[in-house]
Amino acid sequence: MSEMPTTEPLLTLSGVHTHIGQYHILQGVDLSLKRGGMTVLLGRNGAGKTTTLRTIMGLWAPSAGTVTFDGRSIGGTPTPDIAQSGIAYVPETMAVFADLTVRENMILAARSGPLDQARLDWIFKLFPALKKFWQFPAGVLSGGQKQMLAIARAIVEPRRLILIDEPTKGIAPAIIEAMITAFAELKRETTILLVEQNFRFAASLGDDVAVMDDGRIVHRGPMAELARDEALQTRLLGLSLDAHQ
Structure with a gap:
């Protein structure tokens, strides 16, 4: 008899405080992520x-x-133990190795063994530029292409949760459109927690949203609900989503 799918959240933060030196940054964060789809963290x-x-x-x-x-x-x-449990992190800095080829960057990210060709073919469909520049040093890639490589490194092996920090920052609009298509496909496979300042990008992809202010979650709900409510956007974020291009 097969197991019934669980409705328990995949990730839960309960009353989380984080200090960095003398600074008290997180001041009681409560957040839960359901399994599958994308939750956007705004603020x-x-x-x-x-x-x-x-x-x-x-x-x-x-x-x-x-x-x-x-x-x-x-x-x-x-x-390393958290990564081994199935969580990947794509920082805002992208963290690719500029002197290594795209291929070598991907090999380093594949911790459990050789690159899986079927997995690579799927990644190339998401990010065709990576196939084109496969043997080129990552340093020659544009900012948007480096971001694609950083995400590809995170998903070179299946992950249960991907944390992505501002993937569209400084990226050309045409690349952002390509990333919307890629992320729409990616969130069908895994759970994503996305930090993003481009609210149009966030609203087009997010299933759920959490808004932070002063180290706490001050709003949680469906992304579509926030995207429709300009007064709520202004109260929570200072500007409506339509004001952010």
Whole structure:
């Protein structure tokens, strides 16, 4: 008899506080992610969005509260162990190796063994430029292409959760459109927590949304609901989504 699918959240943060030196950045974050789809984390600069991703990934340890992934506490767990559990992180800095070829970057990211050709073919459909520049140093790629490579490195093996920090920052509009198509496909395979300042991009892809302010979650709900409510957008974010191109 097959197991019934679980309705338990994939990831839960309960009362999470994070200090960085003397600074108290996260001040009791409560957040849960259902399995599958995309949750968008919005908020003004300095609200604590990147700190939330880095705390989940174990790059900073929570000073209070719990981080639970698939029923197991991971708060304070070493980052390699968190990655091994099936979580990938694409930082805002992209973190690709400029002197290595695209192929070599992908090989380094494939921790469990050789590159899987079927998986690569799927990634090339998402990001065709990577196939074109396969044998070129990553340093010759444009900013948008480097972002594609960073995401491809995160998904070179199947992941259960992907944390992505501002993938459209500084990216040309044509590349952003291509990324919308790629992300729409990607979120069918895995769960995504996306930090993003391009609200049109976020609204076109997000299933759920959480808004941060001063280190706390101040709003949670369906992305479509927030996208329709300009008064709520203005109250939570300072500007309506239509004001952000």
